[in-house]
Amino acid sequence: MRTVCTKEIEECVYRLARRAGVRLTDRCRALLKDAEAREEGAAKYALSTLLENEEIAIREAMPVCQDTGMSCVLIELGNEVFLSGMPLADAVNCGVRRAYADGNFRKSVCDPLTRKNTGDNTPAHLHVDIGKGDSVTVTFLPKGFGSENMSLLRMLTPAEGREGILRTVEEAVRIAGSRPCPPVVVGVGIGGTFDGCALLAKKALTREVGSRHPRADVAAIEEEALARINAIGIGPQGFGGKTTALAVMAEIAPTHIAGLPVAVNMQCHCVRCEKEVL
Amino acid sequence: MKRLMLPLSEQEVLSLHAGDPVLLSGTLYTARDCAHKRFFELLDAGMPLPFPIKGAFLYYAGPCPAPAGKAVGSCGPTTSARMNVFAPRLLSLGLGGMIGKGEMSEEVRRALTENRAVYFAAIGGAGAFYGNSIKKSELVAFPDLLSEAVYRFEVEDFPLVVAMDAHGASVYDR
Structure with missing residues (x-):
């Protein structure tokens, strides 16, 4: 058995959320560049604006898109891992709460009926799969609506x-x-x-x-x-x-x-x- | 590229054609779903709107919080189609036009031609670009709605495409 403190998972969620909000994946950027070369007119204008947008986002440390999304967190938890510390969902939500405050990310989560904003982008949408081994894989996907x-x-x-x-x-x-x-x-x-x-x-x-x-x-x-x-x-x-x-x-x-x-x-x-x- | 300064004259509105790229500067008001619902509640109660609607432009957007030294954070457009149910009535009251992303309904198309107004598409996903082009931001109404509140923006050279013009044409027609 390996013991992992959920505080480590909180820190991991925090890092991933901060990084995800302000940049595109390398592969996504490459595909957008390919598309820009293929298109013309208003479509080309849109794609070149998007590529310039990411440069501004990186330079100014601003989110790429203002819809910093609902926080989808997928965790693959090895069956030889014992989690110590606060409950896993609380740790994930703590990481999200801090990342969205420190990163100047938009808080986009609300009650579906009253529409009252929860104010800190929690709760995250958390899904856990239990697999083999003693590692923990954390995936963070901010999902715009x-x-x-x-x-x-x-x-x-x-x-x-x-x-x-x-x-x-x-x-x-x-x-x-x-x-x-x-x-x-x-x-x-x-x-x-x-x-x-x-x-x-x-x-x-x-x-x-x-x-x-x-x-x-x-x-x-x-x-x-x-x-x-x-x-x-x-x-x-x-x-x-x-x-x-x-x-x-x-x-x-x-x-x-x-x-x-x-x-x-x-x-x-x-x-x-x-x-x-x- | 055509540069425009708000408010637009009728002649300027009529000179715009679907598909034209433009750079737009001037005053915009933000409003999303919840703010629109409250506009309608005010109108139904015979109360004034929180901004002068004649010739005004709405930006369908909700900003990220402002980092130090900025008027506002990232602030690209949201999906305009959700505002299909609201736009025609506001246009009939004199709204000059809207900025958002994606196609809008046939009712909106009719209201734009009847009221000589224009719908511009901003580039969805270019949040940092637009946020960086907003030079001043002021809260106008509904602070409890947080990012969905109504803000008055002073913007410089917003890159837009004429999406639906005052002549009934749409860039989304295929």
């Missing part, structure tokens, strides 16, 4: 199969149109249960942007979905163009013989995912 709002889930029939999955992904992007800040990154969940499928889609968004699934049939779905989306023509910011999505990434899990759940979790171009292994 311009894109989150455009997500959808369908319980397809097995007969709808692979084509049904592709159709659902394309449908989600068409419905979203210009609203989720395209070019988007699309997380797709295939299989599992209703709730498990949505989580698969969210986990897909924590992969390196544009990476391919190790299963060839899943990777083929990712590639075909991306080609179909980029043929729609929505383009950067909806101004028309070749780049409606930067990437499609799918995760898969066994499901029931009677079903084919498909979840589409939309992510804007501003991918700010950070990871650390403790």
Whole structure:
């Protein structure tokens, strides 16, 4: 057994949140640069503004996007780890609270009915998987809601199969149109249960942007979905163009013989995912 | 690139066409979902709005807190479609136009042409760019809404694209 004090996890969440808010992932920046070279007119103008935006964000130590999001924290906890100190969720929330105050990040979390802001961006959306070993992997994904709002889930029939999955992904992007800040990154969940499928889609968004699934049939779905989306023509910011999505990434899990759940979790171009292994 | 200073004359509004990039300077008021709801409650109660609406421009945005030495933190646009239900009534009361991101409804398109107003798209995700272009910020109403309160901004050279013009054209038409 290895003992990890949850204070270490709090510090880790703090570091990841501060870093995530003010920069794009390297891969995301590279894909935006490629897209800028391809586009013209208003779409090109939008992409060059976004690239200049990140330079300003780094120079002025300001968040890349004012929607510093709901704090999605995914933890893979080794089964040989004993957690000491305060409860894990409290530690994660402490890290979020401090990072959002010190980083001048927007506090965007409120009660769904009264709409009263919680004032410190907590609670984080925390998900823990228990795996093998004695390490703790913390992933921090600040999730803006311009894109989150455009997500959808369908319980397809097995007969709808692979084509049904592709159709659902394309449908989600068409419905979203210009609203989720395209070019988007699309997380797709295939299989599992209703709730498990949505989580698969969210986990897909924590992969390196544009990476391919190790299963060839899943990777083929990712590639075909991306080609179909980029043929729609929505383009950067909806101004028309070749780049409606930067990437499609799918995760898969066994499901029931009677079903084919498909979840589409939309992510804007501003991918700010950070990871650390403790 | 066309440079514009608010308020816009009718002639300037009519000279704008969907897809034109512009740099906009002048006074803006922020308002998001909750602030709009309160505007409507005030109007329904026969009370005045917290800002002079004739010719005013709304910026659909909620800023990050200001770091030391800045008027405001990052402050890019939010999704305008959520304000589809609010914009037509405000336009009929003389609102000069709006700034946000993404397509708006057919009702908004009609209200823009009827009232000779314009909807500009800011570049979604360019929060630091816009925040850095806001030179003054003042709280106008609803401080309990925090980032969703109404602020008056003085902005310099906001990079925008004419999204829906006063002639009924939209950059989002495909």
